[in-house]
Amino acid sequence: MHPFILERPTSLAAALAFRAQAGRNDAPAEYIAGGTDMIQLLQEDVRRPDRLVSLAGLLDRRIDVGPQGLRLGAAATMAEVAAHADVVRQYPLIAGALLDSASPQVRNQATMGGNLLQRTRCPYFRDVGYAACNKRNPGSGCSAIGGENRWNAVLGTSEACIAAHPSDLAVALVALDAVVIVRGASGERALPLDDLYRLPAEAPHIETVLQPGEVIAAITVPAGASGLRSHYVKVRDRASFEFAVVAAAVALRMDGARIGEARVALGGVGTKPWRVRQVETALAGSPLEPAVLRAAAARAAEGARGHGHNDFKIELMQRAIVRGIETAGEHA
Amino acid sequence: MTAPYMGKPISRVDGRLKVTGTANYAAEQDPPRLAFGAIVRSTIASGRIATIDTAAAAGASGVVTVLTHRNAPRYAGPPHKAMVDPERGEKLRVLQDDRITHQGQPVALVIANTLEEATHAATLVRVTYSAAPAITDIAHARAVLPTQQKTDQGERQSPVQQRGNPQGALAAAEVKVDHQYVIPRENNNPIELHATVAAWEGDRLTLWDKSQWVDNVALEMAAIFGVPPESVRVVSPFVGGAFGSALRTWAHVPLAAMGARVTRRPVKVMLSRREMYYGTGYRPHTTQRVALGASADGRLSAILHEDEQETSTYEEYTEAVLDATRFLHSCPNVYTRHRIKRLNVHTPTWMRGPGEASGVFALECAMDELAVALQLDPVELRLRNEPERDEYRKLPFSSRSTRECYRVATERFGWGRRNPEPRSMRDGRWLIGWGMATATYPSNWAPAAARARLLPDGSAEVSSAASDMGPGTWTSMTQVAAETLGLPMERVRFTLGDSRLPNTPPHGGSMTMASVGSAVQAACRKVRADALARGSEGNDLVAAMRRIGQPVEATVNATPGADAQKYSKHAFGGVFVEVAVDPDLGETRVRRVVGAYGVGRVMNPKLSRSQCIGGMIGGIGMALMEHAVVDPRNGRIPNANLAEYPVPVHADSPPVMDVIFVDEHDPHVNPLGVKGLGEIAIVGIASAVVNAVYHATGKRIRELPVTPDKLL
């Protein structure tokens, strides 16, 4: 582990100043919130900041559910959000995705902000014994392409990187049109969560559109997403405590026996949480019939590209979508 | 007289220490002036170290010294070899030269005042290599016959064995199956990481080590450092699991001792989880072919079982993968051939049920395929091929309760209600499948010693070097000692895990109860008889000791007698599994496991049940999730962690795990009549799961683990 100084600023402004001096990704100063991802990466020598700037006590941790929708303070823990009665009632997709994530111990410690910005589980990124990783070491190549890549993405990939985004929460939030409230030295801005993440393209080391020093202050979900019938499907090799092989977040507004409106996003398969609007369009107005659902789900595969070991995800993600719709639809 | 203890479900005598965190493990030892060692490991699989620049590391904060092959102490001689070490080849001589034979090989040891300083400085050591071509792609490596092969009993044998005319019988068989089965590399993942703390006082070395065999660690250190064995003391009272990974002495152990010698300070070396995939143990990758021929009425006429197993370039590690095939089922024509593939990897090692866990997997899957081909119930197929004696060794079994195991387990499981048709049983969306397999593991017994010491106050101290990696040796030995001495358990203190105590064989191969238990019993018998004779108080041991007024002691070496050669000695069992498979998403969950075992006398049913459910859960991991990926390009293991290498969590442990020990009295195996059950508990489980998955889905998976992608 690279030695670092732990800064514990007493105001957010001071914290923003520390980080703003540094560059974009993996800079000499980094924020730390719950530390559940950061500390692993420090121990493995993947991240080597000279300063760690603690966000403890500086960010909102309130959870508000009101007529405007849902607002989650960035410092709220996964456990707090998952257990919040109004979240469970009105935004069960979020609670479901959280309860399918990690373990109770991790959820007690991990924050909303940290969850959205956790780094990929691509094992080559996390093992410095592999010299080639464009995300860790720009221009060095990609060890996953041509290697065992069962863990990697099939959507949104590039020649430079095929790392899957690991967050379950982000998949549910993207399906519900969540917005992140970002704060920087020059003030606050709001942007759709879907736009927070960049595709890897030629620069997989730049993962978000955040400017140096900016923090995620809160997450909001519009009221229109409340009360939908929803289901979070997470396929994995063991029953609990594992990242998704494939996940599907599905939310429906039924119109009689037909689907009025559908929201569908995928996890474990995209280089970012992957909203599949073409599937949503195909589902609008459809009955809950297996053949119809299957045909709509097939559209998720548009543009998908496997790398050998992960080819199966292209089929599995379609099945996960179908399962999600069927299960959500059953909850009449 | 006190109540009998043997056979009673007594709770762990060390349970309180463990749950209160006061049982101290190797890494928890902090002698004064302790320094910390961090290992720098190679990032190539084959070649030589070209340059190694330690200047930045040596200059970093808190660093005491950096050892490399240039300045490390030289081995005084070849490392001592023991029964846990492969006979051919020589284990890694750590930091003795510039040669690299595998990824993760230690190339430097950085010693610093704190763990953080050591691990940081380790990242500053700059190593360049001249890489040589490496063999890291098992699919394309050549399989060769090993120079020799040992049976489970340690007898040398040819790697090719044949009786009758298997090829001819297979060709002539009315019904046959012939398939290939693959088990990927699986890593030993005990929750306690390997760690060693070494401290020298002059020429005397003390090691606190995670070990399943303290005596052997002491002998090995003595050989490496050229000191008399009596000068080395190895202490290991508690072991937080190992599954075999702590049987051999790995490179971090001499490294800690070297570091301590050079710095003249105690040194602690603790492996990270990632390092556990490069420096300790794993079950080798095996590819097996099993061909079975049978008559239309289900009698086996031919078995051909061949396997290829990975090993390193510097040691010829082989497992008894094919032993069970030669006697488990009756068959006149049997061919087995064991081959190895030498790769640029570190040497595999013993992992729970070594040999049998792999070989029986393939055999019992093939038996299931044969049952399907014959349209015969898989239990019935086994009953029709139940041997009267060991047809390989041509000896009677000391005892064999397979029929009884099948009977009680099928009854408990409700096997009679099974519809043999695949995909015929459902629970809502889930497809339900029932599968079974036979299990076996040899009942080993090796010479062991124990000391019993009676004190004037009527209490006793009993000791033996043994170890306890979880099965409950502390408890079971206290039971044997108290009952044999005729004292209450609270008056008997048993101690283990110290090489100064009487010698024992390795704590592995399911032989601790048989070996150490026999020695404890013999020592207690002797000391009791001596004390009673000297005390002249009739049968009252407490009164006798009061009268004698000083301790009475006996040390006994218990050795297997000639009787041992007259029988084929194995534990047997039948395991039955219910799985639920999600037909759309491919997820498999194990819902029930029923295992019936004939393991001779059960010393402590409570601890034994724990052992068995641990084995069942381990078997579920083997069946459904474990796979240490070896990168064919460079020999690295990308998923060297516990996130991308899943092992079962609580949610994967079936709600029903029924363990039944059938009544079995075996007077031949050893004086205690125990067969051991640590290993057999995992054997057969993975095949029963795969067979159940077939029954649920109609899909036959022949390559572990059974992950969702294979069932789509």
Ligand SMILES: Cc1cc2nc3c(=O)[nH]c(=O)nc-3n(C[C@H](O)[C@H](O)[C@H](O)COP(=O)(O)OP(=O)(O)OC[C@H]3O[C@@H](n4cnc5c(N)ncnc54)[C@H](O)[C@@H]3O)c2cc1C
């Ligand atoms: C064993 C284990 C299993 C897991 N399983 C799952 C799983 O199944 N599904 C899943 O979704 N996740 C899983 N996770 C990941 C877990 O959810 C994340 O580690 C966690 O959410 C990160 O939150 P944190 O507060 O600890 O972040 P930290 O580790 O403190 O930070 C993570 C990153 O976010 C940055 N950061 C944190 N807060 C802010 C902020 N407010 N503004 C800007 N930057 C910020 C940090 O600089 C850092 O780069 C698992 C983690 C572990 C350890």
Ligand code: SF4
């Ligand atoms: S997929 Fe991305 S993160 Fe993984 S090795 Fe390639 S470049 Fe690195």
